[in-house]
Every structure is written in structure tokens, then in C-alpha cells.
Amino acid sequence: MRAIWKGSLGFGLVSIPVKLYSAVQASSLDFDMLDSRDHSRIRYQRINEQSRKEVPYDKIVKGYKLNDDYVIMDDADFEDAAPEKSRVIEIESFVDIADVNPMFYETSYYTEPDTKNNKAYALLVQALIKSKKAGLARFVLRSTESLCIVHPVEQVLVVTRIRFAQEIRSTDDLNIAGDVAISKKELDVGMALINQYAEHFDVSKFKDEYNDELLKIIKLKSKGKRATVKKMKPQKATGDDLYEQLMQSLNTKKGA
CATH class of the missing domain: 2.40.290.10 (Ku70; Chain: A; Domain 2)
Incomplete structure (x- = not known):
């Protein structure tokens, strides 16, 4: 390092x-921006907005706009x-x-x-x-x-x-009600559900699965193949009652 x-x-x-x-x-995977017509790489240039010519990196300076003019800063100023x-x-x-x-x-x-x-x-x-x-x-x-x-x-x-x-932005503009009534039994079951899922923090158990799957798709596509995509099966509660949803969650084995 x-x-x-x-x-x-x-x-x-x-x-x-x-x-x-x-x-x-x-x-994350490193993707290049390409022209779709011939797959040539797209390069980003530092262009002078007046002359429309590219500016060498060593000619670029930092400036702060003050009273419609720029004050040029150098490293010593910072x-x-x-x-x-x-x-x-x-x-x-x-x-x-x-x-x-x-x-x-x-x-x-x-x-x-x-x-x-x-x-x-x-x-x-x-x-x-x-x-x-x-x-x-x-x-x-x-x-x-x-x-x-x-x-x-x-x-x-x-x-x-x-x-x-x-x-950090203020939360004042968010439309969140502060007087929603939660019953004791709902809160008790919610707390029980949290305790059921509680464990020691171990971030090593989590991998960047999205990029792994994306790399598989890239490798298959390079061989002219198409990956088999797993369809999502969202879990649905049997009713709209919050207490019943919590109880169903509590009775569902973790990881099932």
C-alpha cells in the first residue's frame, strides 16, 4: 500500500x-464507456469553453468566483x-x-x-x-x-x-406522521421478532453477490450464451393485519 x-x-x-x-x-466491476457503433472507447477531455480546445492538465488551476470574476488559488493558499x-x-x-x-x-x-x-x-x-x-x-x-x-x-x-x-439534511420536509398508534401486543411481537433475528455483527458473512452474478453474465455473454435469471418470489402475507403479519414472521424459521 x-x-x-x-x-x-x-x-x-x-x-x-x-x-x-x-x-x-x-x-464494483470497471466498465468502459463505448461508442455503440464500433465499440471504440469514449474519452473525456478538458475543453476550454471559449477556444473549444483541450487544456493540458498542468495548465488547469482552481478558481473561486467572486463578484463575477475568478480568484485563482494555488496549493500554498489551501x-x-x-x-x-x-x-x-x-x-x-x-x-x-x-x-x-x-x-x-x-x-x-x-x-x-x-x-x-x-x-x-x-x-x-x-x-x-x-x-x-x-x-x-x-x-x-x-x-x-x-x-x-x-x-x-x-x-x-x-x-x-x-x-x-x-x-446532514433536516427531516422537516419528510411526510412522516408522529402520532401513529401502536398497541402493546404489536410492539411486544415486534420486539420478539427483532430478538429472533439478533446476532453478533459479522460482516464477513456478506458478499457482493450482485457483482458476482454480473461477472457470470459477462463471461457467458462472451461465449454467446445467456444466463438463466432466477425469478423473484416475493413473500406475501395472508392478510393486512400488522399483528398477524408479525406473528407469521415470528413463526417463520429464519433463513427459510
Whole structure:
């Protein structure tokens, strides 16, 4: 793996030199856009809207439109906006990871200490595991300030970027009634159904089946064959009564 960021992870007066590595990778199939007439690849070009000519990548700059004109920015400008954050992941507080709404999660990065047998790194891992806490921090990656949580995965510190509060839309515009009456027996059976399906979280049991099936179709199609598609058989409840539907679900063996 290649490091995508190098700096330090700090908490209190402790500073740990670290490198960041992407912890995720795409599992989707890579499709090319083609011209249907001759299957030639379609290339996307950076075109100057005035001259209609292609612009070399090294001639492209970033600009912010202000008062009908553009202010051109360079890398130094972005770093000057927060020089200390460009090289430091500073933990500002420690929180219960259970308090972080999953809606805020974005993507994760592994951290690696810049030196072997780094005692401060090992200490932070063990302290977070024992306290069941996560560090809340801010840092700058690719000219963008990110909010993140620092949490342990086994013996590795992971930095997971999370969204800022203003990035989450309000629910005020949703048409959801807040006064729907639920009877005690309906709630009791609903809770029993949840408990019946409850298990320890093990994401390794789940595979990207869609892409596997898609790849099978591609391989068969390359041989001039057509895949046999399984027809969906949606389960239907015998009635519209919520309690009866819950009871039928409860009495149906999981995985059947």
C-alpha cells in the first residue's frame, strides 16, 4: 500500500508521527464507456469553453468566483488556510463511539506509526479499547478539512472521516406522521421478532453477490450464451393485519 498522507496524530502533549493508508477498496466491476457503433472507447477531455480546445492538465488551476470574476488559488493558499491542520490530526475530545450516528460515516484510513515499536501508539490503542472511547479530531486531506473519529480495530488505529452536522439534511420536509398508534401486543411481537433475528455483527458473512452474478453474465455473454435469471418470489402475507403479519414472521424459521 502507498501512504496518502503523512503527519502526526496528537492527543494532549503526545504527538505520534503517522502515515495514512486507505482502508477501503472498490468491489464494483470497471466498465468502459463505448461508442455503440464500433465499440471504440469514449474519452473525456478538458475543453476550454471559449477556444473549444483541450487544456493540458498542468495548465488547469482552481478558481473561486467572486463578484463575477475568478480568484485563482494555488496549493500554498489551501495550506495557509490551516497550516497546523495540514500535518496534524489533533484529537480534541474523546466520545462514546455508540453516540456517533452511522449517517455521519464516510470512509476509513489505517494509521501506521512512522517508527517501529512506538509506545505512544500502542498506549493509545490500548487506552481506547479499555475505555471504549474514540477520539474526535479534525484534519486536512487534499485541501479539504475533515472531521474524523480515531478508533482501534484490533491493534491498529483507524481514522474514519465523518460528515459535519451541516452536511446532514433536516427531516422537516419528510411526510412522516408522529402520532401513529401502536398497541402493546404489536410492539411486544415486534420486539420478539427483532430478538429472533439478533446476532453478533459479522460482516464477513456478506458478499457482493450482485457483482458476482454480473461477472457470470459477462463471461457467458462472451461465449454467446445467456444466463438463466432466477425469478423473484416475493413473500406475501395472508392478510393486512400488522399483528398477524408479525406473528407469521415470528413463526417463520429464519433463513427459510
